[in-house]
Amino acid sequence: MSYEEYKKEIVEVARKAYARGLVPGSSGNISMKMPDTDLVMIKASGVPFRDMTEDDIVTMDLDGNVVEGSKKPSKEFRFHLGIYRVRADVGAVLHVHSPFATLYAVLGRPIPLVAVQAEARVCSTPVVDFAPAGSEKLAEMVINAYRDQKTNVILLRNHGVVIAEKDLREALNLAETIEDTALIAAFYEIISGLQKEK
Ligand SMILES: [Zn+2]
Numbered sequence: 001m002s003y004e005e006y007k008k009e010i011v012e013v014a015r016k017a018y019a020r021g022l023v024p025g026s027s028g029n030i031s032m033k034m035p036d037t038d039l040v041m042i043k044a045s046g047v048p049f050r051d052m053t054e055d056d057i058v059t060m061d062l063d064g065n066v067v068e069g070s071k072k073p074s075k076e077f078r079f080h081l082g083i084y085r086v087r088a089d090v091g092a093v094l095h096v097h098s099p100f101a102t103l104y105a106v107l108g109r110p111i112p113l114v115a116v117q118a119e120a121r122v123c124s125t126p127v128v129d130f131a132p133a134g135s136e137k138l139a140e141m142v143i144n145a146y147r148d149q150k151t152n153v154i155l156l157r158n159h160g161v162v163i164a165e166k167d168l169r170e171a172l173n174l175a176e177t178i179e180d181t182a183l184i185a186a187f188y189e190i191i192s193g194l195q196k197e198k
Contacts (some may be wrong), residue, residue, distance in 0.1 A: 006034060007054040013094075013168045018049035022096040022175055026162075029074035032092045033084045037109050038062045041081055044071035075134030082143035083164050089149070090143060090164045094171040097160040100182035101125075105155040111182045112189070118181035121151045121174060130157040153178055 001011075009127045014030050017023050028049055031042035040060050044050075047056040056120060058069035062081050066073060074080070079104050080093045095133040104111045110125045111118075128145050131138035142162055161178060 003034075003059075006032065007057050009168055010041060010043070010057055011052050011054055014043065014049040014052045017094065017096060017172055017175065019180075020098075020176060022098040022179060023049045027097045028105040029076050029080065029095045030093070030168075030171075031074075031077075033090070035091065039067065040081060040084060042073050042077055044069070045074050045078070046072075060099060068120060077157060079140030079142040079162065082139055083146045083162075086143055086147050087149070087164065089166060090146075091166045092164070092168040092171040094163045094165075094168075094175050095160060096163070096175050096179075098120065098175065098182075099100050100180075100181040100186055101155065101161045101178050102159070103186060104182055105160060106158050108157055110155070111178065112185040114185045114188050115181055118177055121177060122153055122181075125153045125155050125161075125178070126151065127155045127157055130159070170178070 010030060010032060026046055026048040029043050031040050033040050038061055041057050042060060044056040044058050058071055058073040059067050060073055061067055062085055064081055076095055083090055083093050110127060113119045113122060126145055128141045131141060145151055146164060152164055163171050163175050165178050166173055
């Protein structure tokens with residue numbers, strides 16, 4: 001695939017993530033590592049997934065230098081690049097604020113993997129302590145959590161979700177599965193709690 005084709009794919013996945021309600025407003029960020037290179041394409045800062053075009057993509061090397069594109073990279077570029085540095089198996093990173101998964105991030109609890117479709121894809125959803133969005137501290141904690149080779153989803157305390165997968169399509173699939181699992185888990189916990197009260 002050419003650079004232009006990769007950019008098209010990023011935009012397409014970003015718009016699908018927006019349409020699915022995973023990234024309200026101008027929140028969230030998305031990146032992919034170009035196969036067989038040390039180059040990462042990442043969304044520019046402050047651009048909603050909804051309106052994103054190929055011009056809103058910045059190319060960076062793994063050391064954090066911008067090598068192509070005139071815009072400022074997403075403020076979370078540190079953890080995107082860091083995940084690729086520690087995980088050769090990861091080809092795409094998606095950070096979303098989907099509401100039910102974020103509910104568990106606010107509670108500070110891993111999402112109960114109540115349905116088999118989640119259990120098949122995810123071992124657990126560890127929660128990383130709170131640190132301000134875009135901070136070096138947050139990046140450091142996210143990267144550390146991803147040193148575990150089994151990790152493909154983490155929750156950011158009081159904030160959202162970071163998904164790492166082999167490619168963009170799989171990252172989007174997993175973000176959707178995680179959001180639905182969190183919704184089912186939340187209702188399961190409410191309903192089973194009410195039944196116990198009876
Ligand atoms: Zn965020």
